Amino acid sequence: MEWEQLYRMQEELDKYIEEQRNLREINVFEEKCLALLVEVGELANETRCFKFWSNKRRSGKGRILEEYVDGIHFILSLGLEKGYRYSGGDKSKHRSTETGQFNTVFQTCTNFQQHPSPSTYDELFASYLQLGSLLGFTREDIQQAYMKKNEVNYTRQEEGY
Numbered sequence: 001m002e003w004e005q006l007y008r009m010q011e012e013l014d015k016y017i018e019e020q021r022n023l024r025e026i027n028v029f030e031e032k033c034l035a036l037l038v039e040v041g042e043l044a045n046e047t048r049c050f051k052f053w054s055n056k057r058r059s060g061k062g063r064i065l066e067e068y069v070d071g072i073h074f075i076l077s078l079g080l081e082k083g084y085r086y087s088g089g090d091k092s093k094h095r096s097t098e099t100g101q102f103n104t105v106f107q108t109c110t111n112f113q114q115h116p117s118p119s120t121y122d123e124l125f126a127s128y129l130q131l132g133s134l135l136g137f138t139r140e141d142i143q144q145a146y147m148k149k150n151e152v153n154y155t156r157q158e159e160g161y
């Protein structure tokens with residue numbers, strides 16, 4: 001499955017949320033950038049990769065994947081806001097630690113927010129995929145979990161979440 005199908009699903013979900021929340025004319029770019037940073041922080045907390053002071057175990061892989069795909073939602077949504085699509089290029093050459101890659105994702109996210117362009121968007125997307133691969137997720141895992149959460153997001157809106 002290709003990213004284009006996920007962009008289409010994301011576009012429908014975003015439109016649905018905008019209609020539900022009467023946001024059609026309102027620009028939520030800033031909010032979505034902050035939402036992505038918050039999701040990345042929540043994901044880091046689930047992995048506990050940076051908590052050198054603690055012995056507590058990280059969450060299970062399924063839980064981490066659920067958190068990970070919230071970030072995929074916001075990255076797709078940011079692409080739609082700006083009319084950009086992930087080109088599939090710019091694969092990172094070197095392997096980083098999880099902590100190093102989380103820090104890179106924060107950097108690519110704030111860089112994209114300050115200088116939105118097709119190339120800063122690609123860097124953001126590629127860094128997040130690289131993080132996913134470090135966490136042990138295949139493209140198939142990610143896309144399947146995305147579809148599952150996409151559905152949950154509709155249910156939540158319907159239930160007045």
Ligand SMILES: O=c1ccn([C@H]2C[C@H](O)[C@@H](COP(=O)(O)OP(=O)(O)OP(=O)(O)O)O2)c(=O)[nH]1
Pocket residue numbers: 013014017069070071073074077149153
């Ligand atoms: O315009 C939007 C707004 C939100 N979402 C999705 C992304 C993500 O999958 C979910 C929001 O994250 P989450 O489910 O963690 O919501 P929350 O309100 O932060 O959850 P909680 O109250 O459990 O912390 O909504 C979109 O796709 N488009």
